[in-house]
Amino acid sequence: MDTDTTLAERYVTAVARSVPVADRAEVSAELRASIADELDGRLAAGEEAGAAEYAVIAGLGDPIAYAASLSGRPLVLIGPRYYAAWLRLLRLLLIIVVPAAALIAGLVRAIGGGDVGAVIGAMIPAIITSGVHVAFWTTLVFAALERVGSTGDTVLDWSPDKLPRTVIPSARLSDLIGIAVMTVILIGSVIWDRTIGWGDEHVHVLSPALWPWVMTAWFALLAVGLIVEAIVAVRGRWSAPLAAVSIAAILVAMIGAIMLIWQRAVIAPDLMARMQDASTPTADVVQIVNISLTAVLGGILIGLLFDAYRKLGLAREV
Template sequence: MTELTDRYLFAATRSLPAAQREELSRDLAERIADTIDARIEAGASTPDTAERDALVELGHPAALAATYSDRPLMLIGPRYYLIWKRLLVFLESFVPVTVAAVAAFGMVIGGAGWEVIGQAVGIAITVAVQLAFWVTLVFAFIERYGASTGTDVDEALSWTPDQLPQLPEVRRPHRRADLIAALVWLAIAAGFVVWQQFGAVWIDGERTDVPLLDPALWSFWLPYLLVLLALEAAFAVWIYRSDWNWANAAVNVVLNAAFAIPAVWLFVEGRLLSPEFVELVQPHLDADAQWVLSVIFVAAVVGVCAWDCIDGIIKAAKGGGRGTLDFPGNRSVRSQSQV
């Protein structure tokens, strides 16, 4: 088998449970080999093009996997299921959030208080449900009453073997970019902690000497934060060298908790921001605005840290990075080491 066939097997089996993945990979590999031989013997393809032609003949790997795994694509119908799924995921990824953000902005301008958060969440959920319903209804109507044009899934999605995903590798190129981005971000964060101490507030276009964070925190908490950022940098390098596993995911949870818990506690206690900064901004904010900003800050800290923890756990569960799947022909170093 060549890399093109390996990529097809990976695309067809990556969403299946491990128990089904190996069997389906083996069956598909045999079917692809038989199709290649049959096309060459019949003169339908040359030896150079037989593999690509065989994959085109088999069709979209997701649709083929559904027929093998007793999971028929029948919510809408096999003809339009993948098109419906792609469109729905695309729309749901940004439409509800965008509508909720615009609505929340309008309510804040209109003088709404902290209740804007609950209303925005309700709007986002309502839009998401309505979007799913109407998109599904339109596709169901097309499926049942639309004229048959003979267009199949591959034609509608313009699928070709060139769109097959690359095989997962233990040393994937994106991991170096992830490492560089993490180190740059941590360096910026550490630089900001020091820089803000010399003034982070502008009045009438001129920078003042008012710090953002309380200078009293330099007695312990700000040095603690700088040490924590250094540990995060070392952890990012470690992940680059060793990849994700359950131990690393646990360390990631500890590091996030070590940041989130003190940050939220100091903020709630009123010890995080400098008194000078609070004195400057407080006259411009009423009680409701202060409450909304407080909730947003706490939710942002907890949400970002929780997301990072979940992301690490998911990567560990998948075997590292974006996940390394075992299937016949997988050329990844990890797969070969397990043979």
């Protein structure tokens, strides 16, 4: 793939990705023609080719906002400057945080001796509460950015310079923001578990034996992932070494976690004892929890590896 693709073509590609598939060909053709007309006018007026193209693309604005204007979808909840980044991050957090909160609430209630109805009853308010909090705080942050940053450039302001050489959805600033927020949430959850615990009984889920070495290694792997995303955001594209580092970190973190689960080294001893007490000859609660955790981590591993493999393939196209 040619890394010197013109700004105009990179912009057309970015816009096309944000419109319905059925309309992409028509929108792309019309946008190319519009850009060409404006560019010809500037060149005829004596502007230098590179500066003229940059000015034309800058005048069109953020590709996502431009695509929304074509379909008549107003971006008014946050404002056109930050709507795209807000939407990407909100979707990511809802997909990850809400199920995790529901799983923790249900697990704590089940271990506390609740039946199926009680477990479901604990999960439903966790889903609602976590969803409301994610939506509220994410929207509040971006609303503040919209107002505080309205008089000057910020890292989220769009310009043609933000168009990567190869337009890759993964290599966007909003992904870096999402990874950073998730890293903070994960580390915060682990620290909360260690210091406070969950539920009315302040149940500690993770074994204190994981501290400090296992947790230090886990935090380091999270940091590696965050650093890789930061490098990608700066470079504007993935490379084979970066994708390989991302894959390696994922494999070490997930496979290591699964091994520790089956060594019974993850669950706190007090919680493990309660699960064993709740077991029956036909229902080993510890075994059920181990299988459930392995299934969840395995699903996450497959999804992350698929995404990393896609990034590696995209990097090879550059």
